Amino acid sequence: AQTVTQSQPEMSVQEAETVTLSCTYDTSESDYYLFWYKQPPSRQMILVIRQEAYKQQNATENRFSVNFQKAAKSFSLKISDSQLGDAAMYFCAIFGNEKLTFGTGTRLTIIP
Amino acid sequence: DAGVIQSPRHEVTEMGQEVTLRCKPISGHDYLFWYRQTMMRGLELLIYFNNNVPIDDSGMPEDRFSAKMPNASFSTLKIQPSEPRDSAVYFCASSLEGHNLNQPQHFGDGTRLSIL
Numbered sequence: 001a002q003t004v005t006q007s008q009p010e011m012s013v014q015e016a017e018t019v020t021l022s023c024t025y026d027t028s029e030s031d032y033y034l035f036w037y038k039q040p041p042s043r044q045m046i047l048v049i050r051q052e053a054y055k056q057q058n059a060t061e062n063r064f065s066v067n068f069q070k071a072a073k074s075f076s077l078k079i080s081d082s083q084l085g086d087a088a089m090y091f092c093a094i095f096g097n098e099k100l101t102f103g104t105g106t107r108l109t110i111i112p
Numbered sequence: 113d114a115g116v117i118q119s120p121r122h123e124v125t126e127m128g129q130e131v132t133l134r135c136k137p138i139s140g141h142d143y144l145f146w147y148r149q150t151m152m153r154g155l156e157l158l159i160y161f162n163n164n165v166p167i168d169d170s171g172m173p174e175d176r177f178s179a180k181m182p183n184a185s186f187s188t189l190k191i192q193p194s195e196p197r198d199s200a201v202y203f204c205a206s207s208l209e210g211h212n213l214n215q216p217q218h219f220g221d222g223t224r225l226s227i228l
Contacts, residue, residue, distance in 0.1 A: 046219075102156075 002027040004092050006103035013082045014111050020067075021077045021106045023092030032096030034068070034075045039089040039105070048090070051075065084110050114138070116220035118204050124226045130192040133223050136185055137206030145217060146179055146189050147203040158202075161187065194227045201225070 003026045013019035025034070036048040051059045051068050058066050063083075067076045079086055087110045092103040117136040125131055137144045145160040159169040164181045172179070176195070181187040191198055201224050205217040 002029065002032075002094050002096055002101045004094055004101050004103040006090075006092050006106050008106045009104070010107045010109070012109040012111055013079075015082055015084060017082055018078060018080045019082055019108065021079075021090050021092075021108065023075045023077070023103060025073050025075060025092070025094050025101075027073075027094060027096050029096035032094055034066075035093040035095065036064070036066070036075075036077045037091040037093060037102075038086075039091065049077065053096075079108075082110050084112065086110055116204055116206050116218050118202075118220035118223050120223060121221065122224045122226075124228065125194060126228050127195055128193045130190065131194045131198075131225060131227075133189040133202050133204075133225070135187045135189070135204030135220060137187070137204070138208075138218055139185065141206035141208050141218075143207040143217075144181060144187050145203075145205040145207070146187070147205065147219075149201045149203060149222075158189070191225075194225075196227045199225055199227050 005024045006022065008022055011019060011021060032053045034051040034053065038046045038048045049059050049061045049064050049066055051066050053070065058068050063080045065078045067078065075092060077090065087108060089105045089107050091105045094101050116138055119134045123131060135144065143160060143162055146158040148156050148158055156171055158171045159179045160167055161181045164184055166179065176193060177191055179187065179189045187204065189202060201222045203219050203222045205219045207217045
């Protein structure tokens with residue numbers, strides 16, 4: 001079985017500042033992928049960033065980066081230079097053994 | 113490119129009625145997934161298909177839920193009879209070679225279902 005825990009139901013950040021969303025997971029698989037999905041008010045799920053478990057280098061996508069600590073089973077998302085359009089629900093997810101498991105989400109609010 | 117298309121966007125119906133949600137995956141994708149999202153439980157995988165064949169339906173909550181994929185371009189999720197606790201947003205997603213972890217799942221816009 002695999003689990004994903006997002007311990008921050010809500011976060012807020014000042015526009016242009018940096019915010020980090022935390023995620024921990026548990027799995028018995030050695031081969032898996034980790035994802036962060038964004039769900040804006042329009043409800044469409046949007047893939048933000050993905051990380052292959054076998055890669056030690058942290059993934060980055062423009063203003064989004066992850067801090068992947070495999071031994072600690074931690075996969076946090078850092079958003080730099082926060083923008084109003086970043087306001088959304090963010091879901092951490094793990095894909096392993098043909099199963100996709102999501103966390104319960106973190107609602108991010110951007111303060112102008 | 114057209115993404116995953118779900119219909120309707122919103123559905124409001126009375127308890128006991130039959131509800132049918134529809135999904136058109138991205139052309140050429142081998143896998144189709146149905147998810148349900150609630151605030152209490154987050155996003156849950158209900159069922160997924162590979163080449164139109166149901167592979168894992170262990171997430172389907174009970175017999176009132178059924179899903180079909182008669183062809184590669186269409187799938188339905190049916191709830192009969194519907195109950196208020198079924199109210200949620202239902203997402204369909206498709207993936208090219210779903211077991212190839214380099215291919216992410218592409219989600220539709222979701223259907224917001226409200227059972228009164």
